[in-house]
Amino acid sequence: MDTNRNPEINTNLCDNCGICVENCTENALHLEKQGPVFNSPNTCTYCAICEEICPLHAIRVPYTVSWKA
Ligand code: SF4
Ligand code: SF4
Known part of the structure; x- marks a missing residue:
């Protein structure tokens, strides 16, 4: 199972405002x-x-929701 997935960033839509970076409580973004x-x-x-x-x-x-059969 892939447990290291990150949120997906669409750089075509992003205008570099930085709001997500400022509000990430884990400092996961820069x-x-x-x-x-x-x-x-x-x-x-x-x-x-x-x-x-x-x-x-x-x-x-x-x-992704997954379950064992
Ligand atoms: S909050 Fe701003 S910097 Fe972050 S992904 Fe959205 S547009 Fe881009
Ligand atoms: S705010 Fe930060 S910790 Fe939360 S999903 Fe986004 S990147 Fe991950």
Whole structure:
């Protein structure tokens, strides 16, 4: 199972406002010229604050539900 997935950032939509970076409680993101990037794949707790707060819907936190048969 892949446990190190990060939120997905659409750099075509992102305008580099930095709101997601400022509001990430885990400091998992930092801002680069092309948009936010992850400091460390293991830092993100998948809380989805960044997804909720992004005004351009440029960052998504997709969930996959799986179960054992
Ligand atoms: S909040 Fe959205 S638009 Fe702003 S830097 Fe983050 S991903 Fe880009
Ligand atoms: S899901 Fe939460 S911890 Fe992960 S980058 Fe977004 S705000 Fe930070």
